[in-house]
Amino acid sequence: MQQKNxxxxxxxxxxxxxxxxxxxxxxxxxxFFCSNYKIFASEPPWLIFKAFVAGMRFDLATIAIFNIPVWxxxxxxxxxxxxxxxxxxxxxxFLLANFLALLVNIIDVKYFSFTFKRMxxxxxxxxxxxxxxxxxxxxxxxxxxxxxxxxLVLVCALVLAALKFSLTNKTDEIRKxxxxxxxxxxxxxxxxxxxxxxxKPLKPVDANIYAPNIRMVCLVNNSAFNIFHTRxxxxxxxxxxxxxxxxxxxxxxxxxxxxxFCDTCTDFQGKNVFIIILESFSAExxxxxxxxxxxxxxxxxxxxxxxxxxxxxxxxxFANGTTSIDGLTSIILSIPPLFDAPYIISxxxxxxxxxxASILKKDGYKTLFFYGGKGxxxxxxxxxxxxxxxxxxxxxxxxxPSSDINGxxxxxxxxxxxxxxxxxxxxSPFFSVxxxxxxxxxxxxxxxxxxxFPKGIEKLQELMAYTDYSLQKxxxxxxxxxxxxxxxxxxIADHIASPRQRYYQNTLGGYSIPIIFFDPNGRLVGKSxxxxxxxxxxxxxxxxxxxxxxYFSFGSSLFDQNAPRFAISHKDGIYQLITKDFxxxxxxxxVIGLYRRSDFFLENNLVEDPKYLVKKENLQNFTKAFLQxxxxxxxxxxMTVAD
Numbered sequence: 173m174q175q176k177n178x179x180x181x182x183x184x185x186x187x188x189x190x191x192x193x194x195x196x197x198x199x200x201x202x203x204f205f206c207s208n209y210k211i212f213a214s215e216p217p218w219l220i221f222k223a224f225v226a227g228m229r230f231d232l233a234t235i236a237i238f239n240i241p242v243w244x245x246x247x248x249x250x251x252x253x254x255x256x257x258x259x260x261x262x263x264x265x266f267l268l269a270n271f272l273a274l275l276v277n278i279i280d281v282k283y284f285s286f287t288f289k290r291m292x293x294x295x296x297x298x299x300x301x302x303x304x305x306x307x308x309x310x311x312x313x314x315x316x317x318x319x320x321x322x323x324l325v326l327v328c329a330l331v332l333a334a335l336k337f338s339l340t341n342k343t344d345e346i347r348k349x350x351x352x353x354x355x356x357x358x359x360x361x362x363x364x365x366x367x368x369x370x371x372k373p374l375k376p377v378d379a380n381i382y383a384p385n386i387r388m389v390c391l392v393n394n395s396a397f398n399i400f401h402t403r404x405x406x407x408x409x410x411x412x413x414x415x416x417x418x419x420x421x422x423x424x425x426x427x428x429x430x431x432x433f434c435d436t437c438t439d440f441q442g443k444n445v446f447i448i449i450l451e452s453f454s455a456e457x458x459x460x461x462x463x464x465x466x467x468x469x470x471x472x473x474x475x476x477x478x479x480x481x482x483x484x485x486x487x488x489x490f491a492n493g494t495t496s497i498d499g500l501t502s503i504i505l506s507i508p509p510l511f512d513a514p515y516i517i518s519x520x521x522x523x524x525x526x527x528x529a530s531i532l533k534k535d536g537y538k539t540l541f542f543y544g545g546k547g548x549x550x551x552x553x554x555x556x557x558x559x560x561x562x563x564x565x566x567x568x569x570x571x572x573p574s575s576d577i578n579g580x581x582x583x584x585x586x587x588x589x590x591x592x593x594x595x596x597x598x599x600s601p602f603f604s605v606x607x608x609x610x611x612x613x614x615x616x617x618x619x620x621x622x623x624x625f626p627k628g629i630e631k632l633q634e635l636m637a638y639t640d641y642s643l644q645k646x647x648x649x650x651x652x653x654x655x656x657x658x659x660x661x662x663x664i665a666d667h668i669a670s671p672r673q674r675y676y677q678n679t680l681g682g683y684s685i686p687i688i689f690f691d692p693n694g695r696l697v698g699k700s701x702x703x704x705x706x707x708x709x710x711x712x713x714x715x716x717x718x719x720x721x722x723y724f725s726f727g728s729s730l731f732d733q734n735a736p737r738f739a740i741s742h743k744d745g746i747y748q749l750i751t752k753d754f755x756x757x758x759x760x761x762x763v764i765g766l767y768r769r770s771d772f773f774l775e776n777n778l779v780e781d782p783k784y785l786v787k788k789e790n791l792q793n794f795t796k797a798f799l800q801x802x803x804x805x806x807x808x809x810x811m812t813v814a815d
Contacts, residue, residue, distance in 0.1 A: 220391070292513075530560040531723050542591045584610040756788070
């Protein structure tokens with residue numbers, strides 16, 4: 173009877189420990205839901221419930237993976253499993269492993285709102301979470317105190333589960349039936365690690381299958397599970413769809429010869445080029461853009477940018493990624509982020525590449541990169557070096573008062589003025605890139621200006637207004653300088669900000685950004701309804717300034733009337749292709765979603781509609797051809813073209 177009771181105790185202990193873990197992970201998922209509620213606000217309660225239920229499968233797999241030593245140890249029919257020494261080791265593992273798994277999920281409760289995807293293995297290579305100034309962490313902990321408090325409650329529950337449910341009674345006798353218990357426990361462990369009895373083990377990409385819809389994928393997934401399965405440097409999956417000489421591949425070759433596609437834009441040859449990349453400037457909050465999608469038509473936090481748009485040439489713009497380093501890589505290198513790690517920190521980050529800077533240098537341009545943050549923050553320094561900029565300026569090069577610097581970097585207004593002075597001392601022609609800073613967490617701007625800008629629902633919107641003000645001051649200064657009228661300005665966002673309105677909460681509007689070409693002389697004014705993406709910026713600039721160099725680019729000039737117009741992105745294992753009339757979602761094998769662009773909320777999936785069979789096949793073949801060219805070029809380190 174004692175032996176039977178012991179076996180019951182082992183099973184009861186396992187169930188109590190891992191049952192408590194399941195409740196804890198449910199709690200952090202609920203915290204994630206509450207913190208990012210605006211994404212799910214339009215969903216019916218039964219779909220949200222379904223996502224939570226599906227998420228339990230990923231939680232169970234996470235619990236099993238992180239507790240293999242503990243679960244396995246207590247499953248073995250050995251007397252030492254009840255010894256205090258070994259139980260202390262098992263309890264220590266249980267605490268540490270599950271604390272780490274819980275911690276990344278708690279961090280992702282808020283971090284998700286900046287990247288719009290669950291954390292993955294790329295986090296080990298990124299410096300974005302590693303602030304050089306400890307005050308940043310203090311500010312974040314204070315601002316997100318409710319997450320900290322909720323997280324502490326969950327951690328306390330974890331400690332309780334580790335200490336309350338333990339095995340310390342020795343087993344006097346081992347019977348044959350005990351091996352049956354052990355065998356059953358090991359089998360259950362294997363099933364949970366695999367995520368079920370399906371043919372292939374559960375993977376992060378499977379969240380797309382079990383989620384009620386695309387918007388719910390992030391609610392189903394588990395950040396620790398995602399990191400575990402993508403912990404190695406990402407490698408490109410094989411994309412061998414067509415023969416190398418297939419016409420579908422040749423039509424979208426990334427190897428370009430120079431051509432003057434913009435017949436009406438012949439006045440920019442040899443002119444200066446100034447790209448201004450605006451941190452988190454979603455089209456949603458730029459009043460002059462996407463008015464037909466906005467629930468609040470007069471919502472704007474960018475009055476100066478709105479006025480500039482009226483004197484510029486603008487496009488139907490889309491980001492290629494969801495992070496700053498993705499945006500910068502797309503804009504400067506014309507390489508979209510189509511696998512799990514940002515290109516610059518991936519296994520292919522050492523490939524030989526060309527860039528806007530390296531090509532224009534050959535045409536006699538001086539190339540400069542400006543960022544008000546610290547050194548290699550967000551890996552910008554690494555990318556600047558890889559792109560072959562002549563000069564890279566960051567916070568450490570700023571020569572203004574120390575009061576202009578906060579924990580994250582130099583305030584935009586002051587740094588923009590510093591940039592104007594530096595450029596004024598640069599011989600033309602020059603190619604300059606300025607990446608703004610202040611509209612990024614921790615959302616700080618000078619106290620002397622507090623109360624000057626409109627306050628939105630989120631702090632970010634107020635900071636966008638501040639950056640817009642800084643931009644206005646920059647242009648007012650630049651207008652007084654000789655180089656201004658000889659310069660083509662390109663203004664573009666790196667990625668979107670936290671969406672508030674329904675259109676911007678899906679994977680179509682969720683990539684919508686401003687793409688603006690501004691000529692101070694008024695020779696480039698109007699609006700194109702063609703789809704534009706970040707990787708089109710480099711070839712468009714080379715086209716406008718009349719570069720005679722061959723170059724490698726996954727995009728094409730926005731002024732080339734014969735080039736296909738599209739925007740491509742990758743998230744949670746799904747490739748999205750946006751064209752003027754359709755949105756296509758491709759999982760690497762098949763099209764799983766086909767929507768008309770006029771279906772703003774992506775509610776009517778046409779993938780099974782026979783009327784759209786030809787369109788589906790055409791978009792699928794185009795996506796396959798693009799991915800094959802992309803994969804082949806990167807894997808073979810064939811990303812340059814001889815002059």
